[in-house]
Amino acid sequence: MNLIDPRTGAVRRTLAPGRATEVSAAVAAARAARPGWSALTPRERHRRLAALADLIEQHASAYADAECAGTGKPVAEAAGELAEVADLFRFYGGAVRAGTAPAAGDYLAGHQSWVRWEPVGVVAAVVPWNYPLLMAGWRCAPALAAGNTVVLKPAETTPDTALLLAAHAEQALGPGVLTALPGDRDTGRLLVGSGCDLIAFTGSPAAGAEIAARAGLTPVSLELGGNSPVLVLSDAPADTWQQLAAACTYNAGQSCAVPARVIVLDEAYDDAVAALAAAMAERHAGRDFGPLNNPDQAARYDRIVAASAAKTVRTAPGRTDGLWRPATVLADLPADDPAVVEEVFGPLLTVQRAGSLDEAVTLAESVPQALAASVWTTDLTTGLALTDRLSAGEVWLNCHLAQSAELPHSGRRSSGAGTDLSTLALREYQRPKTVTARLV
Known part of the structure; x- marks a missing residue:
């Protein structure tokens, strides 16, 4: 090959x-x-x-x-x-080296039991x-x-x-x-x-x-894989759009947890589209991020963008030859749009409008994937309440793609089953053996 x-x-x-x-x-x-x-x-x-x-x-x-x-x-x-x-x-x-068994003791009269992880x-x-x-x-x-x-x-x-x-x-x-x-x-x-x-x-x-x-x-x-929703409230931090643009274009957007679907309330929608497009325009393919990885992925990306019914398209400067694709924003598009429903896996963000926080959560939960999500607001009470309502395995507040070896990363629904990272990941590669000894 x-x-x-x-x-x-x-x-x-x-x-x-x-x-x-x-x-x-x-x-x-x-x-x-x-x-x-x-x-x-x-x-x-x-x-x-x-x-x-x-x-x-x-x-x-x-x-x-x-x-x-x-x-x-x-x-x-x-x-x-x-x-x-x-x-x-x-x-x-x-x-x-710090692993411990989940149970050990006298659970049956005249017996002692313990669990080995092998x-x-x-x-x-x-x-x-x-x-x-x-x-x-x-x-x-x-x-x-x-x-x-x-x-x-x-x-x-x-x-x-x-x-x-x-x-x-x-x-x-x-x-x-x-x-x-x-x-x-x-x-x-x-x-x-x-x-x-x-x-x-x-x-x-x-x-x-x-x-x-x-x-x-x-x-x-x-x-x-994922298709991460991003709930941006009107009181989001001032650097929200720059943070999202940087996260979306990291690795040319080819990340399962990359921000993908920006959801904004009606009253802030037009301003949000303009601010996000301006932030994405600062991210240039060939200067700030690399190309798509292979022709199959490029063809898939192009198919999704071509099939989108988005009425508003904002494309940043940068290379467009070969496997290079520019940072792109798609707005004014239906909830069942291919760019919304499918995992795009490229330097692209969609923007959807919601009439209320309840509708925003409904839109966030409307796709099969549930790997990651983020909420952006300076009202921490509201923000933390929204993180509770999102079913993704990893949810960020006022950040995105912030990960550490100590913190678990796992998918729900069609995003998979199992855990990466943290000590919980060790259990993916071990199985328990219960040993019970009768005391004679």
Whole structure:
């Protein structure tokens, strides 16, 4: 398969996709490494994961170059994300040392019981192209810390940093503990059917549904995208529009949690459209953010924009050639518009009007996805009340995309099932075993 630099359209390298032989070999290597890795004490796993974090930081420029070549994102974005990945391996290495059983004691007369949390075994981690290294960190760090071995299947267009991570993991963790398996969708299908003990997938709802169907009784952890509503009240902070424009165009809008649907009350609607368009006009494709990742995504983005019935379109300056798309605002559009209902995954914001806060919440909840949302108001009482009414797994007040390893990130409805980040993510990769002993 030819790997394309999305910034230029040029072929940057060629790789053969993994097929049955490569998939079997990767899973076999993970199976062979699992007993030794899971038998290590949490302290020793922590030490080795910290050594992997050190290697990531020591080779930061190589990771950044590989990530930029695969995704097209600016160097500053790639550098910030690889720092987060190094932090994740350190965080989970330490977190697993503090794990405690949920129950232990005399629950039956004459018996003592306790619960052990054990690794599930071999994890197949299938990650997307929008954050190749960061999503690998989100999936691999807790899985490895919990004592599992991992076969990492990167997206077809962005295997570069996964291969680099696997090479450093062999050095820091040992052979077979983390294996990278580059390939296409057929490679992923083979991996899902290879007998791994858990499938951890981040990607589109359609692909997630297929994986869940193919997995059968194999446990799955799914993060399947978002379509984040943004409720902006008339007393929102002065920098709201600049904050939203920056968040929307980060990674060219190719983020599951990116702000997508701005909802404003009637009396502030016209001013809001003008202010948002002005803020987006300051975000230039080619200067402030990169291109879309691949031709399929560009075609999908173009289809959604072309099908929109928006009466107001505001397009910012910037590159429009190849895979580059400008920051765009669509306003005066119906609630069932494709740009509202579908996850656009690009540097685009829609604006909808609501007659009341109740209607604003109804509009926010009207799409299948429920991953993230934000509320913007200086009235914290009203703002906090609105965060309670939104069903997304992560809700921000007067900010967006503010995340930390300590805080869980999870989807509801069609956005998936399972938890990334925080110590709760460790439970995705463990299973409980109750041990009860009769006292004789």
